Amino acid sequence: MNSNISLAFQACRREKRPALITYTVAGDNTKNNSLKILNKISKYADILELGFPHNTPIADGGQIQGSSHRALKKGIKLKDVFQIVKKFKKKNPAKPLILMGYYNVIYQSGENNFLKDCSLSGVDGLIIVDLPYPENHEFAKKCKKKSINFIQLLSPTTSKERMKKIIRDSHDMIYYISMLSTTGGKLKISPKEILKNYNKIKRINPKKNLVIGFGITDKTISALKSANGLVVGSLLCKTIANSLKMGQNPVTKLDKVVYNLKKKIL
Amino acid sequence: MSLKIRRNIPLIDQHDKNFMYGGKFGGNFIPETLKKPLDDLTKLFAKLRKDKKFLKERDLYFKDYVGSPTPFIKLENLTDYLGGAQVYAKVVSEANGGAHKIYGATVHCLIAKKAGKKYIIGDTGAGYAGKMLSMAAKKFGLKCKIFMGAKDIKRQRPNVEAIKKNGAEIVPVTTGSQTLVDAVSECMRYWVSNCDTTHMCVGSTVGPNIFIKICAWSTAQISRELIVQVKEEFGKIPNKLKLINCVGGGSSAAGFWNEFINTSAEFIGVEAGGPKNSKLHAAPLTFGSKIGILHGAAQYVIQDKEGQIGSTESISAGLDYPGISPLHCFLKDSKRASYTSASDEEALEAYKLVSRLENISPSLEPSHAFAEAIKLAPKLKPFEVIIVNSCGDSLKDKDIIKQKLGSYVR
Numbered sequence: 323m324n325s326n327i328s329l330a331f332q333a334c335r336r337e338k339r340p341a342l343i344t345y346t347v348a349g350d351n352t353k354n355n356s357l358k359i360l361n362k363i364s365k366y367a368d369i370l371e372l373g374f375p376h377n378t379p380i381a382d383g384g385q386i387q388g389s390s391h392r393a394l395k396k397g398i399k400l401k402d403v404f405q406i407v408k409k410f411k412k413k414n415p416a417k418p419l420i421l422m423g424y425y426n427v428i429y430q431s432g433e434n435n436f437l438k439d440c441s442l443s444g445v446d447g448l449i450i451v452d453l454p455y456p457e458n459h460e461f462a463k464k465c466k467k468k469s470i471n472f473i474q475l476l477s478p479t480t481s482k483e484r485m486k487k488i489i490r491d492s493h494d495m496i497y498y499i500s501m502l503s504t505t506g507g508k509l510k511i512s513p514k515e516i517l518k519n520y521n522k523i524k525r526i527n528p529k530k531n532l533v534i535g536f537g538i539t540d541k542t543i544s545a546l547k548s549a550n551g552l553v554v555g556s557l558l559c560k561t562i563a564n565s566l567k568m569g570q571n572p573v574t575k576l577d578k579v580v581y582n583l584k585k586k587i588l
Numbered sequence: 589m590s591l592k593i594r595r596n597i598p599l600i601d602q603h604d605k606n607f608m609y610g611g612k613f614g615g616n617f618i619p620e621t622l623k624k625p626l627d628d629l630t631k632l633f634a635k636l637r638k639d640k641k642f643l644k645e646r647d648l649y650f651k652d653y654v655g656s657p658t659p660f661i662k663l664e665n666l667t668d669y670l671g672g673a674q675v676y677a678k679v680v681s682e683a684n685g686g687a688h689k690i691y692g693a694t695v696h697c698l699i700a701k702k703a704g705k706k707y708i709i710g711d712t713g714a715g716y717a718g719k720m721l722s723m724a725a726k727k728f729g730l731k732c733k734i735f736m737g738a739k740d741i742k743r744q745r746p747n748v749e750a751i752k753k754n755g756a757e758i759v760p761v762t763t764g765s766q767t768l769v770d771a772v773s774e775c776m777r778y779w780v781s782n783c784d785t786t787h788m789c790v791g792s793t794v795g796p797n798i799f800i801k802i803c804a805w806s807t808a809q810i811s812r813e814l815i816v817q818v819k820e821e822f823g824k825i826p827n828k829l830k831l832i833n834c835v836g837g838g839s840s841a842a843g844f845w846n847e848f849i850n851t852s853a854e855f856i857g858v859e860a861g862g863p864k865n866s867k868l869h870a871a872p873l874t875f876g877s878k879i880g881i882l883h884g885a886a887q888y889v890i891q892d893k894e895g896q897i898g899s900t901e902s903i904s905a906g907l908d909y910p911g912i913s914p915l916h917c918f919l920k921d922s923k924r925a926s927y928t929s930a931s932d933e934e935a936l937e938a939y940k941l942v943s944r945l946e947n948i949s950p951s952l953e954p955s956h957a958f959a960e961a962i963k964l965a966p967k968l969k970p971f972e973v974i975i976v977n978s979c980g981d982s983l984k985d986k987d988i989i990k991q992k993l994g995s996y997v998r
């Protein structure tokens with residue numbers, strides 16, 4: 323059976339456009355608002371990534387750190403994250419939702435427990451920032467058994483040999499990190515350069531859905547639209563931070579920003 | 589179940605193929621981007637530590653630049669005062685720069701040169717790791733950036749001044765608790781973005797496996813010297829010998845104990861217990877914290893049920909860290925070492941007593957170790973020997989001491 327994630331990619335392929343993938347943090351700036359945000363932006367986004375916050379992130383830039391901080395300050399707990407997912411999936415059962423975060427949260431919950439909660443709430447996939455290949459091999463297998471996509475990451479530092487192995491071990495989606503950076507860095511290399519690397523990876527296995535993330539904004543997204551999917555995160559976190567600063571409603575603001583992003587890749 | 593230390597294998601090499609000590613501590617929980625730089629560094633270090641020329645170079649720098657051996661002295665007055673075991677100190681604070689952090693800093697700069705890197709970065713809490721890295725970087729012609737929590741910048745002025753004077757850039761870290769834990773995170777994040785041009789030095793035996801190894805391999809110089817000095821002093825290794833060391837991340841303790849692993853010497857690690865009436869502390873081993881992942885490695889770490897890293901409190905910036913080296917988790921669970929803690933107040937008292945009676949004046953970190961020695965010595969017999977690693981000098985803490993005690997005497 324095809325996963326929601328592969329179905330989403332298939333639909334985008336038919337429309338000859340990349341999948342728009344958003345990243346927001348559960349509980350930013352409140353539990354309710356983050357659910358409302360998901361409901362709103364799912365009109366335009368093809369796949370939603372939802373961060374479960376950690377207070378010692380070693381690969382996130384300032385914007386996502388800020389989002390996580392706001393969520394944690396409001397007391398978000400893992401059970402709240404699953405509540406948000408559950409409520410969202412009840413309304414939007416076919417829309418793929420991917421949880422993203424750091425391994426310690428899973429470790430404390432217990433891998434099996436965590437995966438059970440994922441299944442019960444309807445999580446479609448997982449991105450674990452600090453559980454690289456091959457250390458993730460066993461956990462990825464567990465995910466597969468539960469029909470949860472484990473999403474492998476590739477980076478500009480990943481050797482070709484390693485890429486081949488990772489791609490062989492991958493499920494329905496692979497995430498290519500565009501440049502040497504934490505999340506939210508400025509694009510250090512041109513979209514053209516990124517696509518050149520991207521296409522090299524695609525050639526290893528053209529059938530795999532390969533998405534690009536890190537540093538993508540409304541300014542750069544259209545130049546990258548030949549990819550299978552594009553992830554925008556820090557821009558959204560920044561939008562929430564700015565709207566809070568200006569006393570505006572983050573939900574309506576995000577709705578607009580994501581609508582705009584979508585327009586740029588059609 | 590108790591873990592086993594295998595004989596004839598160096599402590600740092602006791603890990604399995606996943607780089608885990610005792611199957612559960614350490615590892616490399618890192619973003620994909622760092623896999624290759626860590627792999628490269630691992631290979632380079634494996635080669636260098638077998639390279640006779642490199643070892644000769646290291647030894648020469650340890651001798652002429654760091655100053656080797658550091659003194660091993662009997663604390664006659666303290667021994668008389670306590671009236672029990674004989675108390676000695678290994679005065680590592682006599683090393684160039686004033687603390688054991690010089691060993692790791694020197695080795696990291698040597699490695700950075702071999703790797704062809706022009707930039708070097710590092711974290712610091714007490715400011716010693718930063719001071720030493722900036723010193724060594726200057727000597728080796730590397731451009732240096734030091735990440736330091738804003739709270740620590742305020743409380744460790746003298747070392748901050750030294751870092752600046754050495755021409756390094758200090759990056760104040762204003763996230764989280766603004767202490768060492770945040771400095772390490774920020775330094776690692778910077779490395780994720782700049783690993784192609786920049787070498788990273790982790791200031792203690794924490795972080796991804798290779799950093800634990802390089803750090804402990806470097807500080808092992810302390811016990812290489814000490815074991816010779818002990819044999820000279822006593823004719824052999826005393827049957828009843830206790831080696832007491834403070835532990836923050838655990839680099840000085842690992843180096844102090846390394847050569848004694850296969851002897852009968854008893855190892856006691858002293859963590860920061862925090863203020864007497866506070867719930868906060870920095871003593872994950874003493875107070876039974878659970879295993880979690882911090883800075884890329886599995887270890888006992890102060891955290892909540894959800895895996896969020898917990899707040900800590902200690903008068904000593906160098907010990908104010910929620911985690912502890914996987915090496916020490918391994919030593920604890922294999923029962924080779926035992927761990928306890930000293931409170932802020934006990935450390936201050938120990939600083940006062942040692943500074944009053946002796947010619948040395950330990951900083952607040954080793955004062956935690958002295959506090960334990962002061963507790964133990966009166967209960968022991970005169971043929972028993974305690975050695976404390978005096979790995980830092982109180983000068984860097986003069987502001988805190990003045991504020992707490994009204995005056996500062998060295």
Ligand SMILES: Cc1ncc(COP(=O)(O)O)c(C=O)c1O
Pocket residue numbers: 687688713714715716717791792793834835836837838839840841905906907951953954979980981
């Ligand atoms: C003098 C001194 N002792 C001890 C420590 C604690 O670190 P470690 O446990 O790695 O030796 C520090 C750290 O900054 C220090 O400066």
